[in-house]
Amino acid sequence: MKRNIFILLMASITVGSTYAQKRNLVIGTYTKNGKSEGIYVYEFDSQTGKATYKNKATGVTNPSYLDISKDGKFVYAANENKEGGVSAFSFNPVSGALQLLNSQPTHGSAACYIDIDNSRKFVFSANYGSGNLVVYPVQKDGSLAEAAQVIQHTGSSADKSRQESPHVHSTILSPDQKFLLVSDLGTDKISSYAFDDRNIKKPLSPADPPFATAAPGSGPRHLDFHPNSRFVYALMEMTGDVIVYSYKNGTMNTVQTISMLAPEFKGKTGAADIHVSPDGKFVYASNRGDANEIVVFAIDQGTGKLRLAGRQSTLGKTPRNFVIDQAGNYLLAANQDSDQVVIFRRDQQSGLLTDTGERIDVGMPVCLKLTGK
Numbered sequence: 001m002k003r004n005i006f007i008l009l010m011a012s013i014t015v016g017s018t019y020a021q022k023r024n025l026v027i028g029t030y031t032k033n034g035k036s037e038g039i040y041v042y043e044f045d046s047q048t049g050k051a052t053y054k055n056k057a058t059g060v061t062n063p064s065y066l067d068i069s070k071d072g073k074f075v076y077a078a079n080e081n082k083e084g085g086v087s088a089f090s091f092n093p094v095s096g097a098l099q100l101l102n103s104q105p106t107h108g109s110a111a112c113y114i115d116i117d118n119s120r121k122f123v124f125s126a127n128y129g130s131g132n133l134v135v136y137p138v139q140k141d142g143s144l145a146e147a148a149q150v151i152q153h154t155g156s157s158a159d160k161s162r163q164e165s166p167h168v169h170s171t172i173l174s175p176d177q178k179f180l181l182v183s184d185l186g187t188d189k190i191s192s193y194a195f196d197d198r199n200i201k202k203p204l205s206p207a208d209p210p211f212a213t214a215a216p217g218s219g220p221r222h223l224d225f226h227p228n229s230r231f232v233y234a235l236m237e238m239t240g241d242v243i244v245y246s247y248k249n250g251t252m253n254t255v256q257t258i259s260m261l262a263p264e265f266k267g268k269t270g271a272a273d274i275h276v277s278p279d280g281k282f283v284y285a286s287n288r289g290d291a292n293e294i295v296v297f298a299i300d301q302g303t304g305k306l307r308l309a310g311r312q313s314t315l316g317k318t319p320r321n322f323v324i325d326q327a328g329n330y331l332l333a334a335n336q337d338s339d340q341v342v343i344f345r346r347d348q349q350s351g352l353l354t355d356t357g358e359r360i361d362v363g364m365p366v367c368l369k370l371t372g373k
Contacts, residue, residue: 021047021327024054024093026075027334027341027360028066028367035339035363039063039077039089041096042360044370046327049343049356054096060087064366065111070118072371074142078111078125079103086114086125086136088144093371101143107150108132113170117177121197122148124171124180131166133182135203149204155187158216159238163188169221169237175229179207179250183220185237189213190220192250212252214243222273227280231255231304235274235285242274242285242297244304256305260285260295267291273321278328282309282351286319286333294322294333294344296351312353315342323368330356334365341365 025044029036039057044050057063063077072093079085084106089098108127115124116138123136123144135149153166167186173195174181182191192207214220219238225247226233232245232252240261245252260271267290274285276299283297283306293313297306314322316335324331324346331344331353341360344353 021045023326024072024096024371025051025323025332026066026068026369026371027362027365028063028077028369029362030062030064030080030336030364030366031060032062033364037363039066039075039098040362041098043096044325044332046325046329049330049345049358051341051343051358051360055098057089057098057100060100063087065113066367066369067114067116067123068369068371069116069120069142071120074116074120076114076116076123076144078106078114080111082109082129084109084111084127084129086111086123086134086144088123088138088142090142101141104136104144104146106134107147108134115171115173117173117195117197119177119197122203124173126168126171126182128167128169128185131168131184131186133168133171137200148201151193151204153184153187153191155189157186157188159219162186162219162238163217170223172223174247174250175225180204181223181232181252183223183234185219185221188216188218188220190223190234190252192252194250207250209251212245212254215239215241215257218243221271224274224276224283226276226299226304227278233274233276233283233306235271237271238269240269240271240287240289242283242306244306246304255303258297258306258308260287261291262311265291270318272319275322275324277324277346277348277351278326279348281348284322284324284331286314286322288318288320288336292317292319292335294319294331294353296353298351309350310352312344315355316340320365321367323370325370326372332368334368336364336366339363339365341368
């Protein structure tokens with residue numbers, strides 16, 4: 001009897017481990033050139049680094065940025081069109097099937113980012129073209145209600161050709177879900193909004209202080225939190241700088257500014273995405289300009305400051321976005337203009353990346369998301 005119980009226990013552990021190592025990879029794309037049909041779903045194995053096609057959602061235009069609900073049952077997409085829109089999908093984690101629930105207008109142009117809170121009450125969207133952000137209540141079936149708030153940014157900054165007006169680039173919730181940090185490329189500010197999920201009509205209000213600044217002409221784009229929540233790492237699209245901020249209750253203070261550019265680099269800069277490794281030891285940032293690389297920084301655990309650890313070509317063009325699997329074994333880079341996702345193995349001691357030879361061929365990949373947060 002004891003032996004049978006032991007066998008059953010070991011079987012349950014094996015099944016659990018197998019399930020944990022395999023997650024759904026959901027890929028957002030641009031459909032404008034006809035190479036992509038919409039959103040693609042693959043199964044990714046964090047032990048082998050292999051990805052297997054599962055399903056796709058067609059008929060959705062330019063689902064450039066995605067987010068997945070914490071329970072893994074819903075996917076939300078920013079439709080990056082001139083008019084702008086956001087779409088809600090139910091998601092079957094077994095088959096990978098996506099079913100469109102509804103869409104809502106973004107009350108702006110060029111929707112480029114989307115985020116959902118852990119309790120699945122609100123979705124936040126960023127409009128790059130019109131420089132505003134929008135908050136949508138989420139209904140019980142996962143669909144989106146009409147916008148509860150539309151917050152318009154104002155101002156400009158040093159580069160008159162690119163910073164003539166606000167350009168909201170991302171809307172990212174703090175780990176404790178109490179604040180929303182909003183990067184604005186056009187004003188060189190990262191705004192901080194207090195988030196109250198009990199206030200259905202006005203969930204966001206300006207924090208005190210209401211924003212942190214970046215150097216004129218920097219162009220804040222994306223950011224990520226350290227797992228300890230004490231530091232924020234913000235990527236500047238126009239200069240290729242990474243700014244380290246200390247963080248507490250919505251307030252950010254500059255600790256360090258470090259460049260991701262090699263000293264000899266003379267080409268076009270287009271810093272795109274930034275993520276902290278799950279173990280909190282390294283920061284990774286992509287340059288989709290002429291460098292086409294991922295830059296690796298080691299983190300000082302006491303101060304949060306960065307030092308350069310290495311560089312890795314993404315082996316393609318325009319690494320718009322990338323993702324690190326939850327086990328920290330792999331980094332997947334979406335090379336938008338070479339229509340391919342390249343899978344790298346990550347050395348957890350050095351932080352450095354090596355090519356696995358594994359590829360996902362998909363038209364204009366823009367966003368990579370793995371289920372499970």
